[in-house]
Amino acid sequence: MPVFGLGCAQVGSLYQPMDDAEAAALLESAWEVGVRFFDTAPLYGYTRSERRVGLALAGRDRDAFVLCTKVGRLMQPDATVRGRDNGWADPLPFRPVFDYTRDGLMRSYEESLQRLDLARIDILLVHDIGRFTHGDLHDKYWQELTTGGGFRALEELRQSGAVSAIGLGVNEWQIVHASMQELDLDCTVLAGRYTLLEQDALSPFLEECVRRGNAIIVAGPLNSGILAGGDTYDYVKAPAHVVERVRALEAACRELDVPLAAAALQFPLAHPAVVSCIAGADSAAQVRQNSEWFEAAIPPELWRTLRMRGLIDERAPAPGDR
Numbered sequence: 001m002p003v004f005g006l007g008c009a010q011v012g013s014l015y016q017p018m019d020d021a022e023a024a025a026l027l028e029s030a031w032e033v034g035v036r037f038f039d040t041a042p043l044y045g046y047t048r049s050e051r052r053v054g055l056a057l058a059g060r061d062r063d064a065f066v067l068c069t070k071v072g073r074l075m076q077p078d079a080t081v082r083g084r085d086n087g088w089a090d091p092l093p094f095r096p097v098f099d100y101t102r103d104g105l106m107r108s109y110e111e112s113l114q115r116l117d118l119a120r121i122d123i124l125l126v127h128d129i130g131r132f133t134h135g136d137l138h139d140k141y142w143q144e145l146t147t148g149g150g151f152r153a154l155e156e157l158r159q160s161g162a163v164s165a166i167g168l169g170v171n172e173w174q175i176v177h178a179s180m181q182e183l184d185l186d187c188t189v190l191a192g193r194y195t196l197l198e199q200d201a202l203s204p205f206l207e208e209c210v211r212r213g214n215a216i217i218v219a220g221p222l223n224s225g226i227l228a229g230g231d232t233y234d235y236v237k238a239p240a241h242v243v244e245r246v247r248a249l250e251a252a253c254r255e256l257d258v259p260l261a262a263a264a265l266q267f268p269l270a271h272p273a274v275v276s277c278i279a280g281a282d283s284a285a286q287v288r289q290n291s292e293w294f295e296a297a298i299p300p301e302l303w304r305t306l307r308m309r310g311l312i313d314e315r316a317p318a319p320g321d322r
Helices: 020-032 048-057 102-116 131-145 150-160 173-180 205-212 223-228 240-255 260-270 284-295 300-308
Strands: 004-007 037-039 066-071 073-077 094-098 121-127 163-170 187-191 215-219 274-280
Touching: 004 284, 020 048, 020 284, 037 274, 048 066, 048 102, 066 102, 073 102, 102 121, 102 150, 121 150, 121 187, 131 150, 131 173, 150 163, 163 173, 173 187, 173 205, 205 215, 223 240, 223 260, 240 260, 240 300, 260 274, 260 284, 274 284
Parallel strands: 004 037, 004 274, 037 066, 066 121, 121 163, 163 187, 187 215, 215 274
Antiparallel strands: 073 094
């Protein structure tokens, strides 16, 4: 696995419009700085991201990059989808409908292949299962995955060699832990739950991931932007206690002349369960900035300072420990 990847939600016009030329420039910039791991999903822009990622990767050596997409929603044509819809600026005219059954996941997988114009998908993940997304409907969709054959579909695709790895792409570690009791997961894209800002997933979850070989791909390492100068956390305006903690992290980084975002991008990879970190970008310039932050030299003293001030869990491995 490449250790640094591009999250392609913004390529689907998350929060703000992005035209085809801007998306192509962003994806080309990612390739130029060495990104070889691309994470997309049917949901992103209501199929727009998958289409754009597929175009950007067309003609490239298929063995030179890793492509991840997701299943769990079917995209049904709907002419009433116009303008802004659920955070997507100018999505394509499709309506996402949850379906975690065996047939639903197989259909989603096949439709993604067509949109991406690829013969294979490397990593296939169940997208957004769990109470964070479904609330009171969680039990219904969980049954579709288990007794409804959704997990069985993933196993069939892995066993046949159609995909190289299977897992989950979610915002909560608890549902990953539950899924590990039902299926051997190769990997998990975990968004926002193991970051410089929060490490509640350390124990028992990440410990079990190490034991069972569930490789963690950290997404949302900037916690929806709050660790890069923004004001959102978990996709909404950050509450006061989060803002206060971020200010303390920022102050410690400033003392050692380290960009907070650089520390946030590098921190998760020190954990043995974590194999890769993916960050989104809203422009070609942002891709280059993320790459520079990821490569920035950070003095070990920073991690010692953060531990001493109680700003990271004392059990959490840090890059300076190596």
